[in-house]
Amino acid sequence: xxxxxxxxxxxxxxxxxxxxxxxxxxxxxxxxxxxxxxxxxxxxxxxxxxxxxxxxxxxxxxxxxxxxxxxxxxxxxxxxxxxxxxxxxxxxxxxxxxxxxxxxxxxxxxxxxxxxxxxxxxxxxxxxxxxxxxxxxxxxxxxxxxxxxxxxxxxxxxxxxxxxxxxxxxxxxxxxxxxxxxxxxxxxxxxxxxxxxxxxxxxxxxxxxxxxxxxxxxxxxxxxxxxxxxxxxxxxxxxxxxxxxxxxxxxxxxxxxxxxxxxxxxxxxxxxxxxxxxxxxxxxxxxxxxxxxxxxxxxxxxxxxxxxxxxxxxxxxxxxxxxxxxxxxxxxxxxxxxxxxxxxxxxxxxxxxxxxxxxxxxxxxxxxxxxxxxxxxxxxxxxxxxxxxxxxxxxxxxxxxxxxxxxxxxxxxxxxxxxxxxx
Numbered sequence: 001x002x003x004x005x006x007x008x009x010x011x012x013x014x015x016x017x018x019x020x021x022x023x024x025x026x027x028x029x030x031x032x033x034x035x036x037x038x039x040x041x042x043x044x045x046x047x048x049x050x051x052x053x054x055x056x057x058x059x060x061x062x063x064x065x066x067x068x069x070x071x072x073x074x075x076x077x078x079x080x081x082x083x084x085x086x087x088x089x090x091x092x093x094x095x096x097x098x099x100x101x102x103x104x105x106x107x108x109x110x111x112x113x114x115x116x117x118x119x120x121x122x123x124x125x126x127x128x129x130x131x132x133x134x135x136x137x138x139x140x141x142x143x144x145x146x147x148x149x150x151x152x153x154x155x156x157x158x159x160x161x162x163x164x165x166x167x168x169x170x171x172x173x174x175x176x177x178x179x180x181x182x183x184x185x186x187x188x189x190x191x192x193x194x195x196x197x198x199x200x201x202x203x204x205x206x207x208x209x210x211x212x213x214x215x216x217x218x219x220x221x222x223x224x225x226x227x228x229x230x231x232x233x234x235x236x237x238x239x240x241x242x243x244x245x246x247x248x249x250x251x252x253x254x255x256x257x258x259x260x261x262x263x264x265x266x267x268x269x270x271x272x273x274x275x276x277x278x279x280x281x282x283x284x285x286x287x288x289x290x291x292x293x294x295x296x297x298x299x300x301x302x303x304x305x306x307x308x309x310x311x312x313x314x315x316x317x318x319x320x321x322x323x324x325x326x327x328x329x330x331x332x333x334x335x336x337x338x339x340x341x342x343x344x345x346x347x348x349x350x351x352x353x354x355x356x357x358x359x360x361x362x363x364x365x366x367x368x369x370x371x372x373x374x375x376x377x378x379x380x381x382x383x384x385x386x387x388x389x390x391x392x393x394x395x396x397x398x399x400x401x402x403x404x405x406x407x408x409x410x411x412x413x414x415x416x417x418x419x420x421x422x423x
Contacts, residue, residue, distance in 0.1 A: 004098050009081055015120040026111070026118045027152040030126045033107040037126075037133035041071065043156045044264060047144040047185045048164025050310040051257045054249060054288055055162055058261035060141045062282030064089055066274045071132035071140035073153070075121070078290055078304070078410045085128045087135045089287075096134075100127050121145050125152040139268075147174050149187020160267045161188050161216075162260055163197040163207060167309035179206050186210035194219055194267045196260055219263055226259050228252050233294045233321055235284075247283040250292045251317040258283050290409040292317060298420070299395065302412055303403040306331065308339040311403075315347045318401060325401040326394065327351045328387045329371075330408045333362040340404070341370035349398055350377045354387040356407030384411035385418070 031038060044059055046052045053074050060072040069088060077083040082091040092100075104127060108118055118126075125145075132140050142158070144151045166182050174181045182203040189195050189210050194217040197207055204220065211218040229237040229244070237246045238255035240262060247258040261283070265275050290302040292314070301322070305314045318325060327348040331337055345351070351371045355361040364380050371378045381387035384402075391400045402412045 004101065005094050008097070008101050012081075012120055012123065015118075015123070023150055024152070024155060026116060027122045027125060027155055029116065030104075030107055030111065030118055030122060031129065031155060033110065034104065034126060034130055038129040038156050040133040041137045041140050043140045043142050043158040044160050044162070044268070045142050045144070045153065045156060045158040045188050046162045046164065047148040047151075047188050048162070049167045049181075049185075050305075050307055050313075051164040051253065051260075052143050052162070054254060054257040054291055055164055055260050055264070056141050056143045057249075057288035058247065058258050058283060058286050059162075059264055060089070061286035062261065062265050062275060062279055063139055063141070065282045065285055066278040068270070068274070069136060069138045071128070071135065071137035073125070073128040073132075073140060074143040075124070075145050076406050078406055079413050084124060085131055087132065087137060092131055096131060097127075100130055100134075103130065122152045144185070144188065147181075147184040147187070149184050151188075154188055157190060158188075158193055159269060160264050161190070161193055161195040162264050163188070163195060163199065164257070164260065165309065166199055166203045167307055178203060182206035183210070189214050189216045191215045192217075196221060196263045196267065198223065198256060198260055219267065221256075221259055221263055223256065226255055228255055231317070231320060245280055245283055248286050249288055250294070250321065251313075252320075253313050253317065254291070290406075290413075292321075295416070298416075299399045300412075300416075301325070301399060301401045302409045303401065304406045304409050305403050306335055306340075306405045308336045308343065311340040311343040314403065315343045319347050322399045322401075323347075324349045324398065326391050326398045328354065328384070328391050328400060328402045328408070328412070329367065329404045330354045330356045330364075330384065330387075331362045331367055331404045332356075332358060332360045332407070333366075334360070335362070335405075337362060337367055337370040338373075341367070341374070344403070345371060345374035345376055347401075348376050350379065350394060352379045352381055352387045352390055354381040354384050356384055356405055356411050358405075358407045361407070384408060385415045388412060388415045388419075 046056050063070045072086045085092040142153050174184045186207045191214050196219045198221040227239045235248045236255050240259045247254050290304045293302045353367040
């Protein structure tokens, strides 16, 4: 890592002390000072609680194999900041990042002198859009950071929106009821921009009301139209509307995410020109790390699930593919430790609780108490690296599952690189 990049990231991470700002004014002004780079490309916008990264990856892959120059903006990263911003499947390089820093920093410093304080995510979003402009991206696939209505990404005018599964998360920012959270996420809807979703019940009603208010067509994907043919450790084969597909990510839920992607790209203006005939190849080629990712030649599965709803689905899919596992688990402090522990305890022969490298990490004792309510052996480890060493020692024939947050997956990847030369 270059010294310039190190200094920049140190400064950027320091901006997290400014907290989360759900407001578009800073982003809008920063982009204006950069000559509005987000006006240079078309886009697809994805919001939701669970699955939005996977849907984004599917759409990006489909567009790329269709010969379209694409940008992909997701968050958070797992190991390296550069993962957040990619063009044609390649992460932004350190040199490209350094060039962006030289362009963006004067604009940020000018705003700060005027008493305006852009946040980490606002600056990162501006960097992504400027990189896409510099790289002459045709379409950008943009994942919402948090919520939707006031998220920094909500300055784009997409061709299509997607709202993935919505559940309770980030209640301190988005609301305490499912309807309030759905309303925030539905804030990405725009006039005459179709919205694809698989939500049902009260959430679907909220999205539908917003769609009607702004004049957006709503496309509801029915789970009944999706049939799982076969689940494998590296992919799932399924039918959607009686057409067979294969997506190269494991877990039944990835068939649902892939179906959302199929519907989303079918609403794009260039669908009939070049996308339609490349749908299946795009789904087969998709790569998206740490989503029930089985490491080759090692009895280890990495996952980033961190919500109650997501952990319930994860448990069902892990049970189907691996049976019970050794669980290495850590969580951020604002997550539902009791609820997630309840879901994952059903598939754990043993649990090793630990704390990922984050100032927001939940105390190990808090997580241990959550799992101690269930009849399973619970051990503790100070670091994820220690937990991984312990898991490898005690696993016998069990697969090891690491989950709980992006930080957990990232720390496990660092342990892998330290322990196994091929990683």
